[in-house]
Amino acid sequence: MADFLGLMKQATELKSKMEAMQAELERLEIEGVAGGGLVAVTVSGKGDVRGVHIDDSLLKPDQKEILEDLIVAAHADARRKLEATLQEKMQALTGGLPLPPGLKLF
Numbered sequence: 001m002a003d004f005l006g007l008m009k010q011a012t013e014l015k016s017k018m019e020a021m022q023a024e025l026e027r028l029e030i031e032g033v034a035g036g037g038l039v040a041v042t043v044s045g046k047g048d049v050r051g052v053h054i055d056d057s058l059l060k061p062d063q064k065e066i067l068e069d070l071i072v073a074a075h076a077d078a079r080r081k082l083e084a085t086l087q088e089k090m091q092a093l094t095g096g097l098p099l100p101p102g103l104k105l106f
Contacts, residue, residue, distance in 0.1 A: 017093050030085060032078025039070035043078040045086070 025045030033040045038055040052074075058067045 014094065021089060021093060024089075025086075028085070030078050030082045032074045032076065032081060034070040034073035034077060035066075039067070039074045041071065041074040041078045043075070043082055045082065047079065047082060049075065 028045030029042050029050060030045070031040050031042045035055075035058075038058055040051075040053040041049060042051040042053075044050050052071065054067065054071075058070070
């Protein structure tokens with residue numbers, strides 16, 4: 001029974017930590033870049049695009065397809081960085097609890 005009570009206490013602590021992390025994710029911003037920094041996309045901790053920066057050298061009609069590809073690549077870079085950051089935060093948060101592999105808590 002003591003193990004169950006300890007597990008319940010850990011679950012309650014995890015819940016409060018998860019709520020704090022959700023608030024932190026609202027403030028978190030990750031930047032992805034492409035084209036050697038010519039294009040940058042900033043995403044929130046929830047994956048929403050918050051901003052796009054495009055170097056003036058790409059604002060030419062003949063650069064349209066390149067620009068489109070770089071925006072997609074920068075967004076993908078930001079998403080990869082975000083996933084890595086979230087995974088690190090989850091490991092720190094759930095370090096003491098045995099959770100099944102692949103379980104996404106948010």
